[in-house]
Amino acid sequence: MKRVLISLPELNIEQKAKLAAAAEGCELVYVPEGAVTRDDVEGAEIIIGSVPAGLLHQPGKLELLQLGSSGADAYVADGILRPGTVLTTCTGAYSQTVAEHAFAATLMLQKKLHLYRDAQGRREWTDCGAVSSINGAVVLVMGLGEIGRYYARMARALGAYVIGVKRRPSAKSDCVDEQCLTEDFDAVAPRADVIVSFLPGGPATTHFYTLERFRAMKPGCIFVNCGRGSAVSAETLEQALRSGCIAAAAVDVFETEPLPAESPLWGLENLLITPHASGFFHLPATLDRVVDICAKNLKAQLTGGELMNVVDFKTGYKK
Amino acid sequence: MKRVLISLPELNIEQKAKLAAAAEGCELVYVPEGAVTRDDVEGAEIIIGSVPAGLLHQPGKLELLQLGSSGADAYVADGILRPGTVLTTCTGAYSQTVAEHAFAATLMLQKKLHLYRDAQGRREWTDCGAVSSINGAVVLVMGLGEIGRYYARMARALGAYVIGVKRRPSAKSDCVDEQCLTEDFDAVAPRADVIVSFLPGGPATTHFYTLERFRAMKPGCIFVNCGRGSAVSAETLEQALRSGCIAAAAVDVFETEPLPAESPLWGLENLLITPHASGFFHLPATLDRVVDICAKNLKAQLTGGELMNVVDFKTGYKK
The missing domain is CATH 3.40.50.720 (NAD(P)-binding Rossmann-like Domain)
Structure with missing residues (x-):
């Protein structure tokens, strides 16, 4: 037995x-x-x-x-x-829990709810101005594994135009409007209103998101990383967010975890930090x-x- | 001319x-x-x-x-x-902007992103535990005007079971799984994981959400109000949230606006306050x-x- x-x-x-x-x-x-x-x-x-x-x-x-x-x-x-x-x-x-977390974070940033939460802490009744919508947004999904496809389906169900980016060629997935390869990233990224990354770890993806790549994104772009922290260095992320290369980011994974208390990332108003919490059995x-x-x-x-x-x-x- | x-x-x-x-x-x-x-x-x-x-x-x-x-x-x-x-x-x-705001707030509370934002302010890498999903959630939409129907469509597109509650009888809307009248509220509310209110103002809806009604909701229920502030008094909302009748709330409208700086609502961890900002031309x-x-x-x-x-x-x- x-x-x-x-x-x-x-x-x-x-x-x-x-x-x-x-x-x-x-x-x-x-x-x-x-x-x-x-x-x-x-x-x-x-x-x-x-x-x-x-x-x-x-x-x-x-x-x-x-x-x-x-x-x-x-x-x-x-x-x-x-x-x-x-x-x-x-x-x-884990695809549902991670994709849903990333999606909720996307909508939160689009509606500036992170800024409203901050204002609430200061007891301030302050209008934070223009918001954006998932309906009609161009959403780039980096990594079309089960998590990426789950996210893509959610975004499309609410009216987004989804571009899926994959490592290896394959027939176009039903979950996306358009599909391309990682090497096409630089050509498609400037079209995106949202870039969400589910890239795995490893040498091929380490520091994939360089400052140069952030500079080529739309200034209004929202960046979400629920893949691996190695895909972007803390320094690059900080520069991209401080300089206004992109509008805002939500990041669940970091090169160093836990993120050290002295990291300047904690204090960035346009960055939502979650502590590698999108997965687990939550x-x-x-x-x-x-x-x-x-x-x-x-x-x-x-x-x-x-x-x-x-x-x-x-x-x-x-x- | x-x-x-x-x-x-x-x-x-x-x-x-x-x-x-x-x-x-x-x-x-x-x-x-x-x-x-x-x-x-x-x-x-x-x-x-x-x-x-x-x-x-x-x-x-x-x-x-x-x-x-x-x-x-x-x-x-x-x-x-x-x-x-x-x-x-x-x-x-305004139906899209208001419904999307309410929907983003719903997902934010489900994923506890308001608590993660607070923890970020304290530079704390802290896991906030269990989350819930819109997929399979029972969502009660109070008020089936254009805003309510827009929200209902979003929720259903992501897998929610939507119950629409209306003032006047009519054929069931395509946007909902189930439809009932305001007088049926007490019968259906205990089934809901999410209750979202787009009720208009006026005598018929003033203080509709009594403490008794909050007590009858699921302890894990999320309450969202983007209708009129008169539908729930600040005192009732505070008691419902402090006593754990419901898990969390997102409220964009208040009986007194701007919400006074001395209001105890500002300090409630499980309440997301936005300053009547879901509409306008944002x-x-x-x-x-x-x-x-x-x-x-x-x-x-x-x-x-x-x-x-x-x-x-x-x-x-x-x-």
Whole structure:
């Protein structure tokens, strides 16, 4: 009888039933996040949940490590898993929560609600002037994975003209009005009223948003980053916002996290800072999706089916 | 040759051309807002724009007063216009700007971006926990005029289940999933995750939102008021938010405006205050719509056609 170690946030009855149904004939062992031991790990054929990588020293029995997170960076290094262990993620489970956060931030900046909130703190009844609309806005979505497509659908549903920017060529997605490649960015960016970035980390995207690129954007442009903090340096972001290259930005990810208290970014009126909070399990629907993916992969592993979200150890991303 | 006095925010060439085309054979006199004199008013057969009511003493030549605003309260009192002068408004022109403001505020509260903005002011990298989604939310829209229907369409486009609440019976609007009457409010309100109010002023809606009604709402409910401030007293709103009857509110209209600096409402963390700013000409599209309505009514008045948005002097509202 195989042992399945499950270490996720607290699940409800339906979620547990879903995992039990997928793991017929197995022993399911629930261990709360943070309480997992080396013995728990060594005794399991299957682990569900992002157990600390430090506990993993090529566990001999482990056939499948199904992470609860969308990123796998910490688990692809040598010595963590032995060759043969399959590593899968919950990529996709977080698309709604991240895309919705980015979208809410976009509308908030368009309507200047961040400035009204500041004025409220000063007990000031002050009109902040002109606003803009998502209806008719040209919205550039950088990264057309599940998050980017979710955001694109929301923006289009409210009347935006969406340009999707991808790394690799493919047929045009139904979620966008126009699609182009990363190398076309400089040609399309000056048309955008909103640029929202879901770019992953890695050398290809590090400091992608240079000051020169911000200078080429519309002065009224709104920039939103819910991808990786490495895509823009704190210095560049500060210069772009102080100099008026763009109107405003909402940023959830930073090169240094937590953002140091002495960072000048905190004090920028036209920057909304959130503390890498768009993901996690803040939205109840996220945990439902995580359980769905885990149950599917659990069943596939046990019955010889095809697993989803399998990580390529060379890139750290989905194969 | 009839004289048409136009006193609106500064128009662009296309907007001026639209009015000129509608007023063939007339003399068009543009006077900036705030610069209109008694003589300007007395010399005009048609006035376009919300000239100060204090300048109007039943002007004898005036056939049509086409306001630039959606409200006509200040113009229906005795002695302002002589019997026979037609009074029309720009009701409808403001629906996009008001509905979008209310919608942006809804998403902002769902994602706790008001709390993140406060934390940013304190340079605090702090996770504010669980958020909610518009997708699958039950949204109650109070008032199904053009603003309410615009908001309803946005919410539904992003996956909300929308219940529209109306004063008068009518066939179900396409914009909502369910429709009921104001007297059904107490029955449906406890189902709502979001209650957004676009109720007009007047005795029937004054203090409609009593503390008892807030107590019957879901504790997680978000309340948004972009209708009239008279619908809820400052005391009731404060109690509802302090006691946790509801989770949060965004309010653009107050019984006393400007909201006095000493009001305890300013300091409520779970209340977003905006200074009656959802309307006006903050959104460029609004002025386009105002000019469209003015041009249509101008042409109708000159050619004997049917005018839109004609005010009933008894109620102060659209006939």
